[in-house]
Amino acid sequence: MSEHVHIPKVGTLVAVWAALIVLTATTAAVSFLELGEWNIVVALLIALLKASLVAWIFMAVRHAPTLTKLFCIAGLVWLSILIMITFSDYSSRSWTYQAKPWSHAKSAPATQP
């Protein structure tokens, strides 16, 4: 039984804690910088890094069987399916389509509004 239990080292845990605190301070500080559209990207990347540290070390995903890792990834993939496809509807609604004239059309085609 004990061979399946990976007992983490206290030093590792405290190091991760320190990294998480530093990253929190970083993300708050960066938000004061004027980066335009990159603000959200940086903020999300830092959040992703923090979440990965919590999952990998605190939640012991690094020692977990492959199946567990698969379930983690599946959850994230499905979340991204939901968000990305819904988003694609909204972002592509404004794309316009220029009809091309048929090759044998005798008159000029009606222009798009």
Added chain:
Amino acid sequence: MADTVIHEPSAEATHLRHHFASVEQQMDASTLGMWTFLVTEVLFFGGMFAAYSVYRAMYPEAFASTSEWMDIKLGATNTAVLICSSLTMVLAVRAAQLNQRRDLIVNLLLTMFFGSVFLGIKAIEYHSKWVEHLVPGFNFQYEPAQYAHNAQILFFLYFCMTGMHALHMIVGLGLLTYLLIQSIRRVYTSYYFAPVEMIGLYWHFVDVVWIFLFPLLYLIGHRK
């Protein structure tokens, strides 16, 4: 070979349930079960994240204007508080694995302390929003007026997402209380600590949700 006697822990010591063939199978099943539940939670919160993404893309200026009303100091403090609670939680799990009852109890208490601090700060924030008429559906008032309508959506999402999160924290505190009582009663040993580990996973997950909520709700277009 003849003089070594290997003692397997009893079914009682390991809390082996009758339908499982081995402790290992029971532990594996519990762990997979908790991870599966966490996947459902990802999708549950995910619906709100999807709504947030869509509306933020639709109304970027209105959303950005709301950061002025979010207290970044309290938000960042709360993030740090939860991170500390995650550390004490994982230390509690470690203590349970190592049969260190005293450390287990201390770390569980610390985790509960940090969790309560989080909820306390949240309550302060909610109160200040209430006083400032920033609760949608309850005499919502917002300046600048041109953003009022769309900002209302952000504030609803703020309350919905942090509210759901807080609800999960409260449930977590309840679960931790249960762990504390069981720890005091010496239920957990290095042969049986699954509940500590499982509830630990839940607690870390709730922390991960906040890790995303903080930048998305407090740090939108925040410039000073």
Added chain:
Amino acid sequence: MATIAHGEPEAATQTVNYLNVEHGWKSWLLTTDHKRIAILYLISITLMFFVGGAFAAAFRINLLEPQGVFSAETYNRLFTMHGIVMVFFFLVPSIPATLGNFFLPIMIGAKDLAFPRINLLSWYVYIIGAAFALFAILRGGVDTGWTFYAPYSSTYSNSYVLAAAFGVFWAGFSSILTGLNFVVTVHKMRAPGMTWSRLPLFVWANYATGLIQILGTPVLAITLLLLAFEHIANVGIFDPNIGGDPILFQHLFWFYSHPAVYIMILPGMGVISEIVACFSRKRVFGYNFIAFSSMAIAVLSFVVWGHHMFITGESMYTSLAFSILSFMVAVPSAIKVFNWTATMYKGSISFDTPMLYTFGFIGLFTIGGLTGLFLASLATDVATHGTYFIVAHFHYVMVGGMVMAFLGGIHFWWPKMTGRLYSEPWSKFAALIIFVGFNLTFFPQFILGYMGMPRRYHAYPPEFQMLNVMSTAGSSVLGIGYLIPMIYLLWSLKHGAAAGNNPWGATGLEWKIQSPPTTFNFDETPVVTEEAYNYHELEENGG
């Protein structure tokens, strides 16, 4: 020829089994035995089926007259409650919570599911949901359609939206818990030698269904909560007046509800695989294809939801993507139909009742599935959306498909669950009545939809009356058909002949144990050495 061992009725009650090991209401309401929980579910969903059916009878009566019989408001409530009850309280739990709960552990050689107490919790959560739904019904019902579209449901409807939504919310949680239990069980509780490639296809089907339940239902939960907040406090999330988007509600709603329809067919397909092998005395053709197609359906089902929204103003480009993906998701279903047909080819077919339901399923599901392609195609969907064509399509797959599979499964496994045999002449008769009644009810609706009759309207132009009367007549026949099994199945509990362990001569671990099974299923943990559906080996050994 399937052999049926007959025994005296008294013999059925001799052995100690899960039914008679304990008596009293506490032993049932506090049970953790997956088989007893399955029976609790069976009773509950049957009751809800007849509640939903009563609503159907009522609005079919309304549709006898072009000007309607009831008011528009009443009609709206009738079809809404029919949809809510049938989808969330009957079809979604149906096979998984009854036959799945009962047989999944046995089929993999386990003593119970991974989490027996969560199994019981899932039933109680279902009951809580059903209570809220029944409350909503008794207080006058909901009129929003089972789809609860905003902003009508969130802002303008004065019906019991909250109670109904809350009922659905709890039913959803029940579904999540069942799915979670099944997925963990299949991963961790298989007996020695029961590899993934030896699993009965019924197990594969319920596993895939469990994945959908886990990944999709939580989004429904949060969507209903958002709707509830909007309804209670007018917060504005779906309110166009402040910039909210009702289409967002639809995206979130259908992200679950489309995969939900696969929750409402995959288990049925699993049942069909079992029955078709047994009554063709042949192993299932293309086992791997069927197993993987279940997984493919589970995955693809999550990327097609926009085909419910083609006419809402959804982006043309997103609609195109959804359209082609919807064509793709039809492929694994078609693969299954080909494989079942190939299983029957050169098999030794017997026409027992479960097989009759299987024939019905294969034919009717094929029709329903093919008509789905008209709906996946953008141009034809624009013409048929919101018409009776859609109503006919989904009833062909859900009723002609899933309900037939459910009945087939009940008839196949009834001897194992109860230790009793039912009357074969009556069961064949009922199957025939159901088949005739079903087609009489729903085939005219394809024509009506093609002719342009819209759905969810209490009144219609007089030229549609003949087909509507035909449909209502069919529904009466169908209703009678559904009542007949209630009678002979219940009769068999007391008077049916003893079934013996394996009346059908079927393969599978469930047929190796006694009928009804003992509480812990197996005296010793089985060790599996054979592939599933080894009918050919039985044949060689003179079995």
